[in-house]
Amino acid sequence: MRPLIAIPCDIRQIGAHPYHAVGDKYVRGVTDGAGGIPWLVPALGDGAWLDEVVDRVDGVMLTGSPSNIEPFHYHGTPSRAGTLHDPARDSTTLPLIRKLLQRGVPFLGICRGFQEINVAFGGTLYQHVQEEPGMRDHRESPDDPLEQQYAPAHRVAFTAEGLLARLTGLKEAQVNSLHQQGVRELAPGLSEEARADDGLIEAFSVSGAKQFAFAVQWHPEWRCTGNPVSQAIFGAFGEACRAHQSARRA
Ligand SMILES: N[C@@H](CCC(=O)NCCCC(=O)O)C(=O)O
Numbered sequence: 001m002r003p004l005i006a007i008p009c010d011i012r013q014i015g016a017h018p019y020h021a022v023g024d025k026y027v028r029g030v031t032d033g034a035g036g037i038p039w040l041v042p043a044l045g046d047g048a049w050l051d052e053v054v055d056r057v058d059g060v061m062l063t064g065s066p067s068n069i070e071p072f073h074y075h076g077t078p079s080r081a082g083t084l085h086d087p088a089r090d091s092t093t094l095p096l097i098r099k100l101l102q103r104g105v106p107f108l109g110i111c112r113g114f115q116e117i118n119v120a121f122g123g124t125l126y127q128h129v130q131e132e133p134g135m136r137d138h139r140e141s142p143d144d145p146l147e148q149q150y151a152p153a154h155r156v157a158f159t160a161e162g163l164l165a166r167l168t169g170l171k172e173a174q175v176n177s178l179h180q181q182g183v184r185e186l187a188p189g190l191s192e193e194a195r196a197d198d199g200l201i202e203a204f205s206v207s208g209a210k211q212f213a214f215a216v217q218w219h220p221e222w223r224c225t226g227n228p229v230s231q232a233i234f235g236a237f238g239e240a241c242r243a244h245q246s247a248r249r250a
Pocket residue numbers: 023063064065066067068110111112113178179180181182
């Protein structure tokens with residue numbers, strides 16, 4: 001049996017109606033990268049139903065999204081006019097992350113998901129990384145073809161003897177970059193796993209977690225089977241989900 005891996009949805013407006021949605025590349029990261037069965041979980045907020053989700057799943061993947069976390073969650077200044085938010089997603093994923101840690105469910109965070117884990121643990125974010133002194137512009141050019149948007153954009157150095165270094169056997173990698181927010185203060189309890197040349201934290205794990213609890217600012221789900229670092233990340237996540245599945249059934 002393949003492990004059941006939950007993917008919390010965004011709310012996307014399509015025509016006149018809001019939809020609960022997850023991008024295809026994330027679904028394929030779960031099927032092709034982690035070897036799991038994806039379960040798209042609607043963004044319905046916290047409640048007893050979320051505890052039941054946590055009880056039933058073998059792992060959770062938190063995706064990227066164009067929307068930004070509402071800054072009051074990290075005591076940030078209000079967003080600029082026109083910023084895209086997704087309060088339904090915030091009110092689902094932030095409590096979910098805390099429940100996952102308590103219940104030992106493996107999780108992988110990507111881009112917005114990486115930022116959510118930091119915020120859920122009490123960290124803060126830069127709202128516009130490119131405006132910080134010495135920081136590069138980490139945004140993609142939205143008019144470029146997808147091939148170019150997801151092409152390697154900059155180097156990240158892996159923390160010596162960290163999880164990424166152990167999983168890949170590498171000291172560094174070139175990664176894609178499609179975000180404008182980023183970790184300002186890393187939350188207590190998180191350990192840095194990779195950093196860009198401008199100093200931005202690009203990956204972390206939860207210190208001392210019993211389960212796989214890891215996140216990256218870049219997008220390993222993009223064509224994950226063609227990239228050795230992405231394969232290592234999804235492979236380890238899938239293995240952790242299978243171990244949790246076995247433990248749940250024992
Ligand atoms: N909005 C945040 C997070 C950026 C992010 O997750 N981008 C991915 C967009 C494409 C997708 O849906 O995968 C920021 O700007 O930092």
